[in-house]
Amino acid sequence: RAFTMTTTLGLSATALGFSMKRAAAAEYSLKFAFNLAETHPITTRAREAATRIQQETNGRVELQVYPNNQLGSDTDMLSQVRAGGIDLFLNSGINVLSTMVPAASIYGLGFIFPDYDTVWKTMDGELGVALHKLIEKVNLLPMEKMWDNGFRHITTSTHPVNSPVDLAGMKIRVPVGALWTSMFQTFGAAPASINFNELYSALQTKVVDGQENSLANIKTANIVEVQKYCALTRHMWDAFFCVANKRNWASLPADVQEVVSRNINQAALDERQDMAKLSEALKDVLAKQGLVFNQPDTEAFRQKLRDGGFYTSWREKYGEELWAILEKTVGKLT
Numbered sequence: 001r002a003f004t005m006t007t008t009l010g011l012s013a014t015a016l017g018f019s020m021k022r023a024a025a026a027e028y029s030l031k032f033a034f035n036l037a038e039t040h041p042i043t044t045r046a047r048e049a050a051t052r053i054q055q056e057t058n059g060r061v062e063l064q065v066y067p068n069n070q071l072g073s074d075t076d077m078l079s080q081v082r083a084g085g086i087d088l089f090l091n092s093g094i095n096v097l098s099t100m101v102p103a104a105s106i107y108g109l110g111f112i113f114p115d116y117d118t119v120w121k122t123m124d125g126e127l128g129v130a131l132h133k134l135i136e137k138v139n140l141l142p143m144e145k146m147w148d149n150g151f152r153h154i155t156t157s158t159h160p161v162n163s164p165v166d167l168a169g170m171k172i173r174v175p176v177g178a179l180w181t182s183m184f185q186t187f188g189a190a191p192a193s194i195n196f197n198e199l200y201s202a203l204q205t206k207v208v209d210g211q212e213n214s215l216a217n218i219k220t221a222n223i224v225e226v227q228k229y230c231a232l233t234r235h236m237w238d239a240f241f242c243v244a245n246k247r248n249w250a251s252l253p254a255d256v257q258e259v260v261s262r263n264i265n266q267a268a269l270d271e272r273q274d275m276a277k278l279s280e281a282l283k284d285v286l287a288k289q290g291l292v293f294n295q296p297d298t299e300a301f302r303q304k305l306r307d308g309g310f311y312t313s314w315r316e317k318y319g320e321e322l323w324a325i326l327e328k329t330v331g332k333l334t
């Protein structure tokens, strides 16, 4: 849009020496917020999407990317996207989003995914569609593709974890979601729900002795600085829904919706590739930083969940319909 900024004295902005580029603000500005670190592939791909959206719309649309809990904890950001202060929020269905949509956590059940093929067959398929419908009921609109948050492993500062016995009574941080608390209680640990923005300091000050996360987060959130051991448990897999405030989204013209959603979904697909590569490559990187890895036999962990009634009790909570959809791709669970 061509316009000239003039002062009350009639001097043009350029005469005053500041750039008109800055003054040419975008017509549509969207706040896109999440918890991950600046160097996480999700952030890199989100910024790439922002650049493409700006280019494709000649600056008419601006995607403002706020990583690293810049706009608050996950709990805060969920309130903001509900209220409309944030337009797009990336969050795990197992994390705070599950406080509103409990069934959104179903894909976080322990040890259900053997590999990424099964993961994406499930989440890009019937289960993903069913979860999108449930999320829409709370006035949030999920973009089509999920962003990978990785298979999760357990880190500790005190001792290596080789079996559930090593977790007995351990104070371990889990994100704010009932499935996480339930799983680690069933393992015999003492889980504490703590938002991601407080994780580093909780580990540093020994409020908790351990946590569980993807290698990408252990690296990019500097968790490796405050933890000594990493058990490659791969106990669950996590990913983020990108949810839009429905009202804000509906106020955008169709062509803007198309450019934004297409680029965001493409960024999610690219990020999935990044994560798949990192899940192997980061072992060496983290080992060089001093993290001591061990490979436990995960069967003892699975048995603990079965014996503790973990699957049967969550089957009741999620209901037969969703459970049957999940079992179509991952096989019988109970």
Ligand code: X2X
Pocket (backbone or CB within 6 Å): 035, 036, 092, 095, 149, 175, 195, 196, 212, 213, 214, 217, 238
């Ligand atoms: O909070 C975490 O540990 C994180 C970043 O992995 C999630 O958002 C679930």
